[in-house]
Amino acid sequence: MMFERIAPEQHDTLEGIAEPSENALLVGHAEAAATLASAYRAGKLPHALLLAGPRGIGKATFAYHLAYHLLRHPAAAGAPEMLAAPDTDSPLFRQIAMGAHPAVLHLTRPFNDKTKKFATLLTVDEIRRVNRFLSMTSHDGSYRVVIVDPADDMNTNAANALLKNLEEPPARTVFLLITHSAGSLLPTIRSRCQMIRLQPLAADEVETVLTALGMPLPDDAGKRAALLERAGGSVRDAILLSEFGGLEIADTVDVLVGGASFDFAKAHRLADAVSGRDNEIRFDLMNAHLLDIVTQAAGKAAETGEIARAGNFARVFQELRIAISDTDTYNLDRKQHTLNMILRLHDTLRM
Known part of the structure; x- marks a missing residue:
């Protein structure tokens, strides 16, 4: 069965590989998922989370699964104890994946229509979209989710603009900042977020994801083990290394x-x-x-x-x-x- 992309193309899109927003498979990170699901049920979900860890381990996928969970279960007390597994046939999943859900704002490097290339940084103009997004009333009283992907790509002006939003967060709004290098962010931004450190995947977990994606692995056991070791727990790195x-x-x-x-x-x-x-x-x-x-x-x-x-x-x-x-x-x-x-x-x- 051929892969059908429904998500908008991003600066780091790989042909034939699902974007995080359309990826229903979340492997690993069970402890972090349980912690946040429990916090949500208890009405104690932080207003800003910094999802930190190496590139390609599923941080953005984790963010989208959390967003789906919040929107699928707007009544926190009745939400399941683990993040809801996305129903890929549901309108909710497809709206989020397509970037069309009114309660989810995904901020990343913008595409420049003049140069026909993606910007190399996440610009202040992108961050300013947050104010317009938050000015709109939630259509069903559920959470609004802002995903900054990755926050590392913000220039100084963009970071300062985001900081203003983090200092006075609206009710029932959560900011999910994805970072490959938390130390590169402004200390003032780090201080206003709860850090969630996501660990590299185990080698067998990386292999599970690659198999699910239909990515070929070396037949030779030694070469396969060397590839998984070099990938360092990153699915993206494993794909790039091999392909x-x-x-x-x-x-x-x-x-x-x-x-x-x-x-x-x-x-x-x-x-x-x-x-x-x-x-x-x-x-x-x-x-x-x-x-x-x-x-x-x-x-x-x-x-x-x-x-x-x-x-x-x-x-x-x-x-x-x-x-x-x-x-x-x-x-x-x-x-x-x-x-x-x-x-x-x-x-x-x-x-």
Whole structure:
């Protein structure tokens, strides 16, 4: 049976893979789901939740399942003890999936009709839609849900605009902020949200999702295990690693940034491989892996009490994000960007 997409295309849409809004399968995160379902039944659901965890583990899918649960059961006291499994044939599910439900606002990188490309950041104009959304009366008195996906993509103006909404939240409204790197958000935003840390999926859980999606896995048990281990509990990473050359790109980047000396020849070969006109996904994979390396390094430094080192990595993270955005916005040389960023990270890890 062929996959039929009903959700709007997003900046990170993968062909043949369901968007979070249309994904009825939520694997893992049972403890977090039970905690929030219980809080809702007790009338104690926080007005803002920060769903934090690595990219591709199901945070956005979790957000949409929570939204479905709130709208499917507007009377909190009678809601089930676990998140309601979406009925894919119901008008409610299809409305939410299509982005057409009046009680759900999904904020992400907008599409630019002039450039025919998605923006590289979540802009303040998108966040301003919240005020118009909240000014409308809920049609049946149920919750209104604002999903910011991911909050990491907000520029400073957008973050400050959202902060105003978080400071004075309307009744029966919940903000679900998705973040791959909570430390990159404004402290004032973090302080106004309850953090829900979602953990990477187990290898067998990733395999379950891939099988449900109809994604082929290596027949060789060793190669399959290596792929699942490298995916690090992320379904999205597993797909990208297996289908778009991400495994080879990540391996090459790791060797380059982790080497005692910098291999310029290998760096040039990688830059050539990811910077061509038809290599959008490979270029994005390379950038995403660089950001993941910095995020993990910052986290390890913070855990060991190396505050100055963690702060340095946080600055590098922002520099990388700006460089990625500028390269896309101003159509800069992608090969030079790749060389600059890999060398920058190699030198930073040596400090």
